[in-house]
Amino acid sequence: MSNPYIPVPMRVSRIVAEDPERNLRTYNLLFENDADRERFTYLPGQFCELSILGKGESPFGIASSPTEKDHLRFTVNRTGSVTEEIHYLREGDIVGMRGPMGNWYPVELFKGGNVLIIGGGFAFTTLRSLLVYLMDHRDDYRDITVVYGARSPELLLYKEELSAWGERDDLKLHLTIDNPAEGWDGLTGFVPTVTKELSPSPEDSYAVVCGPPIMIKYTLPVMSELGFPDDRIYTSLERRMKCGIGKCGRCNIGPKYICIDGPVFSMAELRDIPEPV
Numbered sequence: 409m410s411n412p413y414i415p416v417p418m419r420v421s422r423i424v425a426e427d428p429e430r431n432l433r434t435y436n437l438l439f440e441n442d443a444d445r446e447r448f449t450y451l452p453g454q455f456c457e458l459s460i461l462g463k464g465e466s467p468f469g470i471a472s473s474p475t476e477k478d479h480l481r482f483t484v485n486r487t488g489s490v491t492e493e494i495h496y497l498r499e500g501d502i503v504g505m506r507g508p509m510g511n512w513y514p515v516e517l518f519k520g521g522n523v524l525i526i527g528g529g530f531a532f533t534t535l536r537s538l539l540v541y542l543m544d545h546r547d548d549y550r551d552i553t554v555v556y557g558a559r560s561p562e563l564l565l566y567k568e569e570l571s572a573w574g575e576r577d578d579l580k581l582h583l584t585i586d587n588p589a590e591g592w593d594g595l596t597g598f599v600p601t602v603t604k605e606l607s608p609s610p611e612d613s614y615a616v617v618c619g620p621p622i623m624i625k626y627t628l629p630v631m632s633e634l635g636f637p638d639d640r641i642y643t644s645l646e647r648r649m650k651c652g653i654g655k656c657g658r659c660n661i662g663p664k665y666i667c668i669d670g671p672v673f674s675m676a677e678l679r680d681i682p683e684p685v
Contacts, residue, residue, distance in 0.1 A: 412653050415459050415504030416444040420497050421479060426565050431486045432530060433495060434471065434565075436479040437503065448508065450474055451515060452538035453644060453672045456507030457652045458482060458494065466490040467649045467667070470508065471533040473540035480505075483533045483565060509652040510671050513538050513616055513642060515545075521612045522551040526627060528599050528619025529558045532565050534644060535618050539573075546578060553608055557584040557599040557623075561592050582606060600626040603634075610635035617643045628675060638675035646671045 418437040426432035439445035450470060459465030466488070472481035486495050497503060515538070523542060527535040535556075542549050554573070558564045564583065574581050584595035584602045595602055599619065608615075615636050617627050624643055631641050648659040649667045659666035662681050673681075 412506060415457070415465070415506045416441065417502050418480070418505045420499050420501045420503060423497070423499055426483065426567075427562050430495075432483060432563070432565065433486075434481060434483045435494070435497070435503075436472075436481050437505065438479055440502070448480075450508035451512035452541045453512035453534050454508040454510050455534075455646065455649075455652070455671065456480070456482070456505050456509060458484075458490075459504035459506070460490065460493040460497075461504065463493040464490045465504070465506070467509070467646065467652055469531075469534035469537070469644070469646060469671075471536050473537050473544065475541055475544040483530070485530050506652060510667055511669070513672055515541060518542075518614050519548045521549065521614055522553070522609070523549055524608050524613055524615040525552070525554045525556075526599060526603055526615065526617045526619070527554070527556045528623040529563060530565070531619045531644075531646075532556055535616065536566055536569075538616060543576075543579065550612070551580065552578070553580040553582070555582045555584070555599060555603050555606065557586070557595075557597075557602065557619075559586045561585055561589055561594075598626075599623050600630050603627060604630045607634060610637070610640070613640065615641045617641065631675075638679060641675040642672055643675070643678070644671045645673060 417440040419440055420435055421438045422436040424434040426434055455467050455469045457465045457467050468482045471483050484491050484494050525535050542552055573579055584597055588596050615631050617624055645666050650656045650658040652667045654665040654668040664681055
């Protein structure tokens with residue numbers, strides 16, 4: 409078993425700018441050592457700590473699916489000192505990684521049911537992992553529906569994949585932006601409003617909601633209004649995490665540590681967690 413405190417070396421194999429300002433970048437990472445690659449197993453919803461020597465580390469949700477065997481994928485939003493350093497990386501550079509950490513979306517529980525994926529903006533990373541996993545095990549699930557929104561078309565992640573997914577007849581994909589934009593022919597409106605208008609059926613269905621806190625705040629009540637029971641609504645709480653292994657105490661909310669008890673929680677579990685202060 410590897411030491412959870414020690415990062416393993418990963419080589420940057422590909423970098424994709426997701427937005428015109430290049431503040432959102434997707435990194436494909438390859439294991440430097442075969443033993444590390446063989447030991448690493450994960451499920452959609454988990455995260456890793458990425459580190460730059462001498463600069464620090466930060467947690468990031470895994471955007472690749474376990475079915476994509478050749479690389480790990482992370483999308484990084486430039487918002488602080490560590491993410492700034494990650495944005496200086498070039499293909500071929502080495503970055504440290506600890507993980508996988510946390511729990512995951514209950515893909516085994518979803519089997520035989522319908523799955524509704526609701527995402528907003530940059531937080532579509534682990535939802536991409538989940539969607540690719542579901543599509544690669546397509547016979548295990550019934551209807552798969554995705555509602556994904558961003559402030560503008562430029563801020564939607566994975567644009568080439570979104571285009572390809574929109575052509576599939578075994579997936580219902582609904583893209584929306586907050587306000588009208590020239591050339592945009594998709595839906596317009598905030599994710600909670602669009603979800604309510606689409607009115608997905610709760611029958612034999614599970615919902616996964618991940619996005620900015622304000623989006624989650626207003627989307628979860630919509631799911632309840634539509635008839636989804638609390639134990640069939642899942643979300644991811646990825647804010648406030650630091651060490652990833654429950655030692656620093658930064659991410660605890662009541663008796664729960666987001667990094668080890670989560671980051672994935674059902675609404676039924678969240679009902680018993682006090683509001684963070």
